Amino acid sequence: MAGQQTARRVPLRKCIVCGVKTDKRGLIRIVAPQEGPVEVDATGKARGRGAYVCRSGGMEHDRLGRGRLDHSLRRKLTEEEWSALVSSIGAARDTEQR
Ligand SMILES: [Zn+2]
Numbered sequence: 879m880a881g882q883q884t885a886r887r888v889p890l891r892k893c894i895v896c897g898v899k900t901d902k903r904g905l906i907r908i909v910a911p912q913e914g915p916v917e918v919d920a921t922g923k924a925r926g927r928g929a930y931v932c933r934s935g936g937m938e939h940d941r942l943g944r945g946r947l948d949h950s951l952r953r954k955l956t957e958e959e960w961s962a963l964v965s966s967i968g969a970a971r972d973t974e975q976r
Pocket residue numbers: 893894895896897898931932935939
């Protein structure tokens with residue numbers, strides 16, 4: 879492919895909902911630690927199985943995301959975990975997109 883930038887070392891991550899690939903700053907990492915609830919990983923370094931959702935994703939991400947997140951994290955999210963996660967994702971989007 880002509881013009882491909884091979885020098886860039888920004889790792890690309892894929893949104894689990896829409897499949898868009900972008901670098902980490904464009905995505906929100908969600909982590910499933912060995913113990914404790916699934917949560918938004920603000921540092922991007924938390925241990926556990928991670929999944930990414932794009933920051934620009936709208937409400938459809940929140941609706942579609944759940945099943946895919948369960949799959950990616952290999953964990954069945956409870957109703958509580960999921961709703962807490964949706965509001966954390968919303969908050970993370972708000973802080974970054976001003
Ligand atoms: Zn997305």
